[in-house]
Structures are given as structure tokens and as C-alpha cells.
Amino acid sequence: MRKIILITLIIFAGLFSMEGFVAAETKKALPLLPVKSVPETTPAVEPQTVLQGSLAVGSSYSYNPVGKPDPFRPFVEEESAAKKKDTKKDLKSIFPLQRFDIDKFRVVGIAGDKNRRVAVVEDAVKKYYPLFIGTHIGTNRGKVVEILPDRVIVEEYETKKAKRIILKLHKNSNEVKP
Numbered sequence: 528m529r530k531i532i533l534i535t536l537i538i539f540a541g542l543f544s545m546e547g548f549v550a551a552e553t554k555k556a557l558p559l560l561p562v563k564s565v566p567e568t569t570p571a572v573e574p575q576t577v578l579q580g581s582l583a584v585g586s587s588y589s590y591n592p593v594g595k596p597d598p599f600r601p602f603v604e605e606e607s608a609a610k611k612k613d614t615k616k617d618l619k620s621i622f623p624l625q626r627f628d629i630d631k632f633r634v635v636g637i638a639g640d641k642n643r644r645v646a647v648v649e650d651a652v653k654k655y656y657p658l659f660i661g662t663h664i665g666t667n668r669g670k671v672v673e674i675l676p677d678r679v680i681v682e683e684y685e686t687k688k689a690k691r692i693i694l695k696l697h698k699n700s701n702e703v704k705p
Contacts, residue, residue: 622663623649624656629665634679634696644674648694 544687618625627650635655636647646658658664658679662671669692674680677696682689 542645576697622667623650623654624658624662624664625666627666629667629669629681629683629692629694632664632694634694637674637676637696639674644676646671646674646679646696648679 553703631651632648634646635649637644638647639645644660648658648664649655658671659673660671660674663669664671664681665683666674667683669681669683672680672682672691679694679696681692681694682692683692
């Protein structure tokens, strides 16, 4: 079977090479047409008239950018990119703990032992949420760092330097929120 395929390929290759060879031999040179002389009806152009539109030898060229677009200015405006970053800051989070400022939350309970504690916070609309270490809370990228028996410590990363906020446990329901 391989021999048959090999022989067929060789025959096709030979036919195509012979066809190109035969076509090259059969090409005949086309006779050249005699060149007719064209009478000069147009006057000869003087070199000085050509130089009026182009630069003269020894003169320098100066570019005037008035009314022309700057080829080196980017198509995307930097101001619009800055505006997009500002709009991202204003977007509200889909998570309920990140919709309100940390001041709007109140710690109502803390449970657990020394190794693992859970705090329960109440938001402004009287809903309760559990807090663990590492939970994100607040609008300024706050994160629960530590849960102690009487308070929750949150670090906010609004700027480069972290800001520590302490949420104290309210033991009495009659106690006024600070």
C-alpha cells in the first residue's frame, strides 16, 4: 500500500514538473512594437519653478502645529481614566457589612473561647451579622483583626497607613451609643 502511494506521488510530481518545463519551452517572445517619437508640444519646465513648491537648498524647515492634531498625544484621555477610578470608589458593595460605615455598627454579643471567637454586630436597620477574624466591614475596606472578650478591633485601610477602630461590646441595652 505504501509503495502504491509513493509511486502515485512521484508520478504527480513528475507531471507537474514536466508541465512547467513544457510551458517554459512553449513561451514565445512577443514582438516589440516600434516606439513612435512624440513631438514635444509641452514647453520644458525650468528648474526654478519646481523649487518654488519644495525646499530650497540650504534652507531649514520649521513645523507649525497650529490647527493640526498632535501625533504623540494618546487617544485615551488621562482625565477620563482618573474619573473612572473615582466612580469605582463611589460604588456600593453588594455585601451588607460593607454598605455602612463602621460607626453605624454596634457589637451586641461575643461568643467563643480564646482560640476562636465570634462577634455579633447590629447594623442601622436592626439586622444582625456574625463577625470572624478576617471579615471585611465598613465602606473604607475595614477588616476584623482581633476579637477580644469585650471588644472587636477593626483596621481600616482608607489610606496607606492602617487606622485601628475599636468596637466595644454594649452589655446593657439601656446604654447609650457613644
